[in-house]
Amino acid sequence: MNPVIARHAIYLPIQRALGGDLKVALRFHADIERQPESELEKYQEGALKELLDHVFSNVPFYREIVRKQPDLRTKDPFDILARLPIVSKADIREDISLFRDSKYTPFWRSTSGSTGLPFRFCKDRPSLLQMDAAMHAVYSWYGIEIGDRQARIWGRALRPRQRMAQGVKDLLLNRRRLSAFGITRETSRTFFSALERFRPAFIYCYPNAAVLFARYLNDMSLNGRALSLKAIICTSEPLLENHRSFLTDAFGCPVISEYGNSENGILAFECERGQMHALCGNVILEFLNNGKPASPGCLAEIAVTELHSRSIPFIRYRTGDLGAPRAERCTCGRPLPLVQLSCGRDHSFILRPDGTRVHAALLAYILKQGILQFRVIQLNLRELIVEFVPDHTYTDGLERIFRKRLHKYFGKEFFIRFRKVAHIPPEKNGKVLYFVSQIGTQL
CATH class of the missing domain: 3.40.50.12780 (ANL, N-terminal domain)
Known part of the structure; x- marks a missing residue:
């Protein structure tokens, strides 16, 4: 538009x-x-x-x-x-x-x-x-105006009705979305082709997801600089300096950190x-x-x-x-x-047994009903532990539903253990993480 x-x-x-x-x-x-x-x-x-x-x-x-x-x-x-x-x-x-x-x-x-x-x-x-207004004021620092086309590398609703509403909102807000939950070589190629036609002014993204997208583009010799972006705005996760440098080189534009909630x-x-x-x-x-x-x-x-x-x-x-x-x-x-x-090392992807990655933000879309708080720990390529604090609506049947959804999106090969706990303690930096990887191999 x-x-x-x-x-x-x-x-x-x-x-x-x-x-x-x-x-x-x-x-x-x-x-x-x-x-x-x-x-x-x-x-x-x-x-x-x-x-x-x-x-x-x-x-x-x-x-x-x-x-x-x-x-x-x-x-x-x-x-x-x-x-x-x-x-x-x-x-x-x-x-x-x-x-x-x-x-x-x-x-x-x-x-x-x-x-x-x-x-x-x-x-x-x-x-x-x-x-x-505060958002548009700071975006204008980089020449981004109200109504400018936006590429969004972000979460995507899981339920059909919610996904349809999200699609309508994206259309009205003049943006195209790549689901951070399914970034592969093929989806990256398709999204890049769409962006070449769409010509976005900027990308709004999880930084780790944007880096994965950019790496696939590099592997396929696709030139991100050809998009002529005004900026890449990274939020929701720490923007590491090596990621900033990589994205700047890949797209040839300022890579900016946004902090909010x-x-x-x-x-x-x-x-x-x-x-x-x-x-x-x-x-x-x-x-x-x-x-x-x-x-x-x-x-x-x-x-x-x-x-x-x-x-x-x-x-x-x-x-x-x-x-x-x-x-x-x-x-x-x-x-x-x-x-x-304060930004520590951020582990943002669950690694599947086949080597593909799924952004861990998907967990927040799955583990909602009946849960006050949760943390998922990936021990290795085949084991996940789900720690959760139940609320008053929780029933034992929800565990079966959650297991089915986790297997659907992350792979049936995973052995998933659920642990009901009274409290999930914060990390040393004071932050309560919803996902912890013990594999150690990330972007």
């Missing part, structure tokens, strides 16, 4: 029909990038005050806090924020009604379960508008100078050690406060990631603060 048609005949009209003006919101985020630091802090203070006033009056969890501590309302917004509890995904799941303002029309969403802990939540229209959108984005900026127009990022602010350069737990969220206000929300604030400012000239993310 022509990007101009996609932008003006589909994308922007849909946004207006949903009650938001994306152009206005986009100008706001672009203006934020040009403000001096003092003005940026003043904006955040005002937006945070509005958010806190809202939750103290309308959200049961926070209404109870201010009832017990009425003096909170008289304090500076940043001081109030520091006194509020850190909230986790599990806290909200336990009783979502405590965290909801039911006056807002809910737009229900769910996380992919990339931490092994799937999570269903709702957003409101104003927060979705600001998430979209399903709940709050993009939290930080890499600029042209290779630095990660927190997106302060939409979020406040805190780096906390035992609940206290970490010093610049010190690794700490990341908590996010989404300034425009109202239906479920995400305040001091635990992301499950580690990072560090940085004191220096970027030479790109933007006032947005710099952050450093």
Whole structure:
């Protein structure tokens, strides 16, 4: 689809029909990038005050806090924020009604379960508008405009009805998809041929999946540079430097790291100078050690406060990631603060006995029903262990269903053991991994 048609005949009209003006919101985020630091802090203070006033009056969890501590309302917004509890995904799941303002029309969403802990939540229209605007503002750093054609190397829905809905959404958003769950020499050849006709402006991807795609192209002497991409945006997994170099060489364009989540959108984005900026127009990022602010350069737990969220206000929300604030400012000239993310070695593919690979994100599509949290461990080319924490809807019959699905997508040769556990502990870096490979041979 022509990007101009996609932008003006589909994308922007849909946004207006949903009650938001994306152009206005986009100008706001672009203006934020040009403000001096003092003005940026003043904006955040005002937006945070509005958010806190809202939750103290309308959200049961926070209404109870201010009832017990009425003096909170008289304090500076940043001081109030520091006194509020850190909230986790599990806290909200336990009783979502405590965290909801039911006056807002809910737009229900769910996380992919990339931490092994799937999570269903709702957003409101104003927060979705600001998430979209923040995204398009940073994409514009690389000349990517609303409606530009996108190639997507990502997950694909497993059920026919969901897959059909996903296909319609891809069509409306002007994108073509290569399933990260089935990247082979043949699917790579077919997808590349489709992209030669489609002419995408950029690729949005799991970095490990993009590297596998690029390696198949190299093996077949297909020139990724011929696509003339503006950028490759990598998210959901750590972007390793050797992968960045490989993709840059294969496609001849900037390879960018994006940090975010399903709940709050993009939290930080890499600029042209290779630095990660927190997106302060939409979020406040805190780096906390035992609940206290970490010093610049010190690794700490990341908590996010989404300034425009109202239906479920995400305040001091635990992301499950580690990072560090940085004191220096970027030479790109933007006032947005710099952050450093902790990225360990990422094992993202399950290896089949025949040597082919399937992206482990598929596990989050399979192990949903009746499970609070899971972790899959690949011991070798024929053994998988599935550790899981059941919820109140779990029945023994689900194990048979899960085994059948796992065999369907990963191969019947696998011997699969299920282990019901009370808790899945995090790794040394604080992250709970949903997949662990003990084979040691990855990309």
